[in-house]
Every structure is written in structure tokens, then in C-alpha cells.
Amino acid sequence: MTRQMKLGAFLWATGHHIAAWRHPQAHVRAGIDIDHYIQLARAAEAAKFDMVFCEDAAGLREANVGIASQTSRSIGFEPISLLSALAVQTSRIGLVSTASTSYNEPYGLARTFLSLDHLSGGRAGWNLVTSASPIEAANFGSTGLKPHADRYERAREFAEVVTGLWNGKLGASGHDGQSFSVRDPLDLPRSPQGAPVMVQAGASDVGRDLAARTADVVFTAAQTFEEGKAFYDDLKGRMAAYGREPDDIKIMPGVAPVVAETEAEAREKYEELQDLIPDDVGVALLSSYLSISDLWRYPIDGPLPDLPESEGMKSRQALVIEQSRRDGLSIRQLARHFAGARGHWRIVGTAAQVADELQARFEGGAADGFNVMPSYFPGELDAFATLVVPELQRRGLFRRDYEGRTLREHLGLKRPA
Amino acid sequence: MDNGATMHLAVSLFPGTTDPSPGREFSRLAGLVQKAEAAGLDMVLLADSAPASGGGAANSPMPFEATTLLAALATVTSRIGLVAAASTIDHQPYNLARRFASLDIISHGRSGWNATMAQAPREAANFSRPEGFSPDDFRRRSEEYIGIVQGLWQGWDADALLFDQTGGRFHDPGKMHLLDHKGEFFSVRGPLNIARSPQDTPVLVLSGLSVSDLDIAARTADVILLDDGPIDGAKARYEELKRRVATCGREPNAVRLLTNISLVADGTAKPTIADSMEKGFRAKSCDGFNIQMPAQLSALEDLVDLVLPEMRRRGLFRESYRGATLRSHLGLTGGGDQ
Known part of the structure; x- marks a missing residue:
């Protein structure tokens, strides 16, 4: 079969556009309405998306309370509880959440994501972040944000412990490292997909090395084809050093489409x-x-x-x-x-125009798929699902039905030994 | 028609014989909880089976961590309270407060946190603290931890969200409050990035109490679980606890004391259990019972089909739910049913 692109539906509050919550067709109560999220996940599943994805921050996103009160981003569901609820209300779509290596312990995080994986029958993924916000840091101690290099060193050890726990390879003596010590194996059965999927998004030099070593999926932000291509080649080039094949990582840049029947309508x-x-x-x-x-x-x-x-x-x-x-x-x-796309790639146009651009990056070697960031929910997810997805399917670029049952199967990833 | 009964009943499911397939195991557990809901029980308590938390869990583990299981169960039930055990060693207080605040919105105000005051012997070793905590440190840390969690749960006023799309005001910043906690073990600025609970705050259920924890419990708990004992001692204990609750400036009825009892699934439980519950309750030794049983249908059927009809016949347990939130089931203030 020819190579097909992977698609994530990036769910975020009322929408990715900062003013989405003010849009008359956005669901303004999204952050307190579980049924809204269940409907979004089911809509993404009906469109055969590989996964839904939730960003996360353990704190407010904006320090200035006056500014924060003009956006909908100060409140929302905690994503692991949210995805656990979605797990039993969907049957095929992958469920990926961000969680921080700076404010968790690897044993608890490994156990929680494995539980989500069991609830969903092998559809869970963890997006590793080191958390760069001083607002978050203040909720976990008085010493402030740790330097970038220290956070990544902790993240490297954290990822090693988590994958060791998931793969049952921690060793009889457990783990005793610089930041963490763990004595017992997990008390849950092995994951239905071997191990939950590992996702990363850090694009700094040290972040890329960590991804090349441990990630199954990499989310990234690339405004232009050239940026995207350079990142793609660089990251895939780093993998051989860790004994991995280029196809072992799916690189999925964020894309913020605004799509309509005509270009004028989209604008x-x-x-x-x-x-x-x-x-x-x-x-x-x-x-x-x-x-x-x-x-x-x-x-x-x-x-x-x-x-x-x-x-x-x-x-x-x-x-x-x-x-x-x-x-x-x-x-x-x-x-x-x-504010519109939060640094991600914006496409405004018809389904054919959006598909053209996605196809160019996919076939030009700048992406294995895309993390779709609808401007407001549910309208813009529905627009992508009903306009762009059928166009991609007609071109043979996206699946018409799920090939398997687990997230690893959707993504075409190897099952870990 | 409401019979006016005031007894509160919870079931505590601990891992039993599990199905080898986790997918089917969720359906099986969902069926149990739905049966408990149909029977009108106040709440189900979900144990967390980390090996560190002790017991024989390692022989037949549930494939789920309790808070994730609670979220899933919340979507397949609509009335029953759902309480998950979660460890103060495993989670940072900000993360735990946030997880339960989220569960409470997912469940529309039916969630609770079961915190234990007893340190599990092996647990800290899996959380980068091989030395653990001394009993005294653990107690002071737990008290500080609980205070942070309850403080964070009150960071947003119930009417803070405005949803004013045309005026561009999503929330009222004056109704969002920093915690600014700086203590011996933790420093937490807050607030949570999640809206106020539909039942004011999630319910705090305390277990594993020793005598020296009673003041902490009197100050903070919504529900206290205590082991069964001779009736005279239990009655004195109940009075003492209610006295301490009053000393803390709280209404004595703001705390529910439930006595732990075990139910063996053998179909003969009906007369003895019903009699002993009636005796304990009428002697004013508790506000109700936490019935511990293996997560097996036969055990739950004994309770629901044999014991509960008898309790209702004797006018001890209400015929059906009186409200929609866990606080309202427990008859606690701030139930959110107004």
C-alpha cells in the first residue's frame, strides 16, 4: 500500500484561535462540558483520525489576570481524567495527552498512562514535555523554573524509567539514578499495544536528541516548507545513532486550517x-x-x-x-x-487548497502527517472532517477505515519487544 | 415516597478474581457499579492497587489506576458517588487537586478523594524516596497536603465564569484566588486551572486513621471510615469525634462517620448483616457503613438483593436518591442541588 498521512485532532478548550470562545458558533462552555468532548472525539473517530491530542499545563497559561480573563484558557479539564472518560466512549481513535517530566514521578505516570491504555484497549499515548512556564513552576515549589539543560537531563532519565516499566525491563534491582529511584515493576498487565505511544514536541538541539532516542511521534511547528523539511531531515538523521530506522518516528507538524466551500468564505x-x-x-x-x-x-x-x-x-x-x-x-x-495559529502553520482556503498544501509537505519529505488545530469547536473540526478528509481520501492520501485497533497499528509503529 | 431514613451506605470494591482481558474487566466493573447505583447506594469506593499500597493485591491486580477508572465509570453512571483512593506519595498536591476537580466536573459533582493517613510500607521506594517518612513527618505532611488540596478546590468562586462573548469577559478575575501556600513540605501558588466543583468541592474521605489523626479528620474530612469494634467503644468514639468536629467550629453533621464492615459472598449474609447494621446504627455508633467486598457480582447481589430490601423494610435506608451530587447523597452542606 502506498504511504498515507497520519492525522491528529488537537483538542483545546473552545478552539485554537485565541478569540475562538467569542465566536458565535463556538461552544463557550467547552471547558466544563464533558459531553462536548465526547462528541468531538466521536466526530474525529468517524473521520478516521489517528488520534485526539490534548495539550496540558499544570497552572494558568497567562500571568496577567486581566489578560487571562479575556480568554477561555484559564479553565479546562485535566487531560488524563478527560481521556479516561473518552476511552470508554470511543472504540478506535488514539488518545494522547501531554504530561510533564518536571512535576511528576515516572512510576506514577507510567502506571496512569498504562491504565488509560487498558481502558482504551491499546489506544493511549504520552506527550512528554519538560514544562517551560514559571507559572507552573510556582505550583510545585519555591525554587522557580529549572534551567533548560537540567529539565532535559531529568526528562531523559524519566523517559528511560517509564519505557523500562512499560516494557518490563526495569531489572531486578529497579532503578537508582540521579533524579529518580524505583524499586518495583508495575502492578498492571502489559499494554495491549506493547507500550503506550511516546510523543515529544521539544525542538531544541537537546530536545531533538531525546526525541531521536525515545519518541514514536514528534509534534512540531513549521511555518514554511523549508523549515519543516530541515527539521524532518535533521531529526530522522539523528536516529541511526540510537539504532533506529527513520520510519520509527512519525513527524507531525501542527496545522491550523480555516476551510470553507470557497476561498472567499474561508477568508x-x-x-x-x-x-x-x-x-x-x-x-x-x-x-x-x-x-x-x-x-x-x-x-x-x-x-x-x-x-x-x-x-x-x-x-x-x-x-x-x-x-x-x-x-x-x-x-x-x-x-x-x-494569536490565530499560535506559531503553527496557517492555511486558509478550500478543501482542495488545504489538501494541496498538506500533500506537498507530505510528499516532499517534510511531514509524515499533521496535527490539526481547528480554530473553534465543534464547527471547524467538522469542516475539516467533512471537507478536507474526503478530499485526502479521494487522493489516496488518507485511510478510509482503520487498519487496526491500537494507536500503534494506526500509526504503523513497531510493537516494542 | 421518601421514608426519611438517614443511614448512609457505601461499598468498597477491592480487587477480586479479574477477567484476563482488561477490556472486559472494565465492562464487568461498570456492571457492578451500575447495579450499586440502581440500588441507591451513596457511593462506591475504588481501591488503588499499587503493590506499595499493601494487601494481597499483587495476586489479582485490577488493570486500572483508580482515578482513571473513576473517570471512565463516571460516563456510564449518572447518580452514584464515585470515590477513588489516591496516594499523597504518588502525586504532587497540585496535580491531585486538579485531577479530582476534573473528575468532579466529568461526573457532574459525584466525585470524592479517599486519602489514607497510613503510610504504605513500600510505596515511597517507587517514588524516589527510598527512606520513606517518619510517622510524625508523614502525619504533618499529610495534614499540610490535605489543606493545600482543599484550598485549591476553593480557588474559583462558583460564579466566576461569565461566558460574556460580546463583552469579551470570560471570567471575573476578582473571583479567582491565589492560594499562596508556603509550608514545611510544599510551596504552591495556585490557583487550579479548572472551574469550581458542581458540588462546591469534591468529597474528602479519610481512612487509615490512628488516634492522633482524629483532630485532622475532625477539621478536614467530609467522611471518615473507621474499623468496626465493640458497640460501647464505637459509640464513645462517635461521640468523641462529633465533639471534636464541633470544637473545630463545624456542624457535627458536616462529617459522616462510616463503619467498615465486610461482606462475604455466601448468600447467608442477610440476617446477620442487617441485624448488626441496625444495632450499630440505632446505638448511634456511626452514620452508616462502608461495606467492603471483593469486586464480584455474587457479593454485590447478596447486598443489593438480600440485605438492602431488609434494611428498607426496617425503615433504615432511603428508598432512592434525594439529589444528584455525592454531597447531597451524604446529606452534607454545599450539595449543589439548589
Whole structure:
């Protein structure tokens, strides 16, 4: 069979667009409505998506309470409980959640995800993050955010312990390392898919090495084909050093489509959303991606100031700065642009136009699939499912039905020994 | 028609003979909990079977961790309370508070956290603390931990969410409160990134109490589980506990004391169990019972089909649910049924 793309449905509150919650067709109570999420997961499953994916942060996303109160992102379900509920209300779709290596212990996390895997019959995945937010850090001690390198060293050991527990390879003496010690094997049966799927998203140098060594799936942000291709080649090139085949990792860039029957309608839909963004919210969101706190001091119609390298999200920061220089964007323009897609790749157009762009990156060696980030829910997930998915299927680029029952089978991943 | 009965009944399911297939095991457990719900029980307590938590769990493990199981069960039930055990060693307090706050919204106000005051002997060794905690440290840490969790559960006022789409105001920032906790073992700023519980806060069920934990329980617990004992001692214990609850400035009825009893699945349980529950309850030694049984249909059938009809005939247990939340089943304030 010819190679087909993998698709994730990235679920987030009222939608990925920062002003989604204000859209008349968004479900404004999404963050407290479990039935809403059950319907989204079932819709994604009916469209044969490989997985639904939930982002996570153990804390508020925005420190400025005035800004935060103008977005819907301060409240939402905790994703492991959410996906456990979805597990028994769906039957085929993969269920992937983010969880932090900085604020968990590997034994508990391995056990919890394995339980989700059993509840779902082998459809669970864990997206490893090291957590770059000082807001989260303040909920777990008084010492503040640890340096990037330290967080990744802890993450490397964490991932090693978790996979050892899942694969039953911890050894009789358990694990006694720099950050963690574990004595017993897990008390749950082996995963129906061998082990839950390991997902990562860190794009820094050390993040790429960790992914090349341990990840099954990598989520990434790439604005242009060239960026995406460079990342894809670099990451796949690192895998041989760890004795892995390039196809052992599926690279899935985020994509934020706005799709409609006609291009004019799609543009209108996009502009309608952009007009709902308050300037102070856009600038605050951009500030958080740049890991600086005083962007509001600079003229909103002027260029980005020069910025020092931060301990936060290194790779995302570089992406934003590059784009602002390349396209000569003002702070306001950049803020609106990023508020819309949060640094991910935006496509506005018809189903054929969206499919063309996805196909070009997929066939051009810049992606194995895509993590789809609908602007608002449920409308924009439905639009992708009913317009773009059939177009991809007609072109033979996406499955018409699930090939198997587990997430590993959907993704075409090996079962771990 | 309501019979006015005030006894509270919980069942505590511990791992029994499990089905070799975890998928079928969930359906089997769901069937048990649905049966308990049809019988109108206040709540089901789900044990967490980490080997560290002790007992013979390693011989027949449930394939599920308790909080994930609770979330799944919440979607296939609609009235019964669902309480999961979760360890203060396993989770950071922020994460645990958030998990249960989420479970409470998923279950529409039917969730509770069963915290134990007893340190499981092997547990800390799997959580990077091979030395464990001294009993005194464990007690102080547990008290601080519980305070953080309950504080975080109150971080958002019930009317904080505005959903004002045209005005661009999603929530009222004045109704979101930092915890700013700095203590001996933990430092937690808060708030949780999740809305207020539909039943005010999830229910806190405390077990594994020693005599020196009674003040902590009196101050913080919604439900206390204590082992069965001679009736005179149990009556004195109940009075003492209610006195301490009052001393903490709480209504004596703000805490429910349930006595643990075991049910053996042999079809002969009806007369003895019903008699002993009636005797204990009428002697005012407790507010009800936590009936511990293996997660097996035969055991639950004995309770539901033999014991409960007898209890209702004697006017001891209510005919059906009076509200929608676990707090309302337990007759606790802030039940969210208003």
C-alpha cells in the first residue's frame, strides 16, 4: 500500500484561535462540558483520525489576570481524567495527552498512562514535555523554573524509567539514578499495544536528541516548507545513532486550517475570528511565546525589539523572531498572526487548497502527517472532517477505515519487544 | 415516597478474581457499579492497587489506576458517588487537586478523594524516596497536603465564569484566588486551572486513621471510615469525634462517620448483616457503613438483593436518591442541588 498521512485532532478548550470562545458558533462552555468532548472525539473517530491530542499545563497559561480573563484558557479539564472518560466512549481513535517530566514521578505516570491504555484497549499515548512556564513552576515549589539543560537531563532519565516499566525491563534491582529511584515493576498487565505511544514536541538541539532516542511521534511547528523539511531531515538523521530506522518516528507538524466551500468564505471566516482578538490579548500571547514580560512597552505598530535568549521555549522563540524579520511584521501584525495559529502553520482556503498544501509537505519529505488545530469547536473540526478528509481520501492520501485497533497499528509503529 | 431514613451506605470494591482481558474487566466493573447505583447506594469506593499500597493485591491486580477508572465509570453512571483512593506519595498536591476537580466536573459533582493517613510500607521506594517518612513527618505532611488540596478546590468562586462573548469577559478575575501556600513540605501558588466543583468541592474521605489523626479528620474530612469494634467503644468514639468536629467550629453533621464492615459472598449474609447494621446504627455508633467486598457480582447481589430490601423494610435506608451530587447523597452542606 502506498504511504498515507497520519492525522491528529488537537483538542483545546473552545478552539485554537485565541478569540475562538467569542465566536458565535463556538461552544463557550467547552471547558466544563464533558459531553462536548465526547462528541468531538466521536466526530474525529468517524473521520478516521489517528488520534485526539490534548495539550496540558499544570497552572494558568497567562500571568496577567486581566489578560487571562479575556480568554477561555484559564479553565479546562485535566487531560488524563478527560481521556479516561473518552476511552470508554470511543472504540478506535488514539488518545494522547501531554504530561510533564518536571512535576511528576515516572512510576506514577507510567502506571496512569498504562491504565488509560487498558481502558482504551491499546489506544493511549504520552506527550512528554519538560514544562517551560514559571507559572507552573510556582505550583510545585519555591525554587522557580529549572534551567533548560537540567529539565532535559531529568526528562531523559524519566523517559528511560517509564519505557523500562512499560516494557518490563526495569531489572531486578529497579532503578537508582540521579533524579529518580524505583524499586518495583508495575502492578498492571502489559499494554495491549506493547507500550503506550511516546510523543515529544521539544525542538531544541537537546530536545531533538531525546526525541531521536525515545519518541514514536514528534509534534512540531513549521511555518514554511523549508523549515519543516530541515527539521524532518535533521531529526530522522539523528536516529541511526540510537539504532533506529527513520520510519520509527512519525513527524507531525501542527496545522491550523480555516476551510470553507470557497476561498472567499474561508477568508471571511478567518477575518471574522481575527477581528475578535483584543490587542492586549494578542500582545500578551506573543510575549509568552517570546518568554518576555514587557513587550507592551514597545510601540504596537513598530518592529519586535532585540531579545535575549531565554530559559523558556528556545526553539519557538527563534521561530517567531525569524518570521517577524522575514515578513517585516509589526508587533500588532505578528501578535494577531500568532494569536490565530499560535506559531503553527496557517492555511486558509478550500478543501482542495488545504489538501494541496498538506500533500506537498507530505510528499516532499517534510511531514509524515499533521496535527490539526481547528480554530473553534465543534464547527471547524467538522469542516475539516467533512471537507478536507474526503478530499485526502479521494487522493489516496488518507485511510478510509482503520487498519487496526491500537494507536500503534494506526500509526504503523513497531510493537516494542 | 421518601421514608426519611438517614443511614448512609457505601461499598468498597477491592480487587477480586479479574477477567484476563482488561477490556472486559472494565465492562464487568461498570456492571457492578451500575447495579450499586440502581440500588441507591451513596457511593462506591475504588481501591488503588499499587503493590506499595499493601494487601494481597499483587495476586489479582485490577488493570486500572483508580482515578482513571473513576473517570471512565463516571460516563456510564449518572447518580452514584464515585470515590477513588489516591496516594499523597504518588502525586504532587497540585496535580491531585486538579485531577479530582476534573473528575468532579466529568461526573457532574459525584466525585470524592479517599486519602489514607497510613503510610504504605513500600510505596515511597517507587517514588524516589527510598527512606520513606517518619510517622510524625508523614502525619504533618499529610495534614499540610490535605489543606493545600482543599484550598485549591476553593480557588474559583462558583460564579466566576461569565461566558460574556460580546463583552469579551470570560471570567471575573476578582473571583479567582491565589492560594499562596508556603509550608514545611510544599510551596504552591495556585490557583487550579479548572472551574469550581458542581458540588462546591469534591468529597474528602479519610481512612487509615490512628488516634492522633482524629483532630485532622475532625477539621478536614467530609467522611471518615473507621474499623468496626465493640458497640460501647464505637459509640464513645462517635461521640468523641462529633465533639471534636464541633470544637473545630463545624456542624457535627458536616462529617459522616462510616463503619467498615465486610461482606462475604455466601448468600447467608442477610440476617446477620442487617441485624448488626441496625444495632450499630440505632446505638448511634456511626452514620452508616462502608461495606467492603471483593469486586464480584455474587457479593454485590447478596447486598443489593438480600440485605438492602431488609434494611428498607426496617425503615433504615432511603428508598432512592434525594439529589444528584455525592454531597447531597451524604446529606452534607454545599450539595449543589439548589
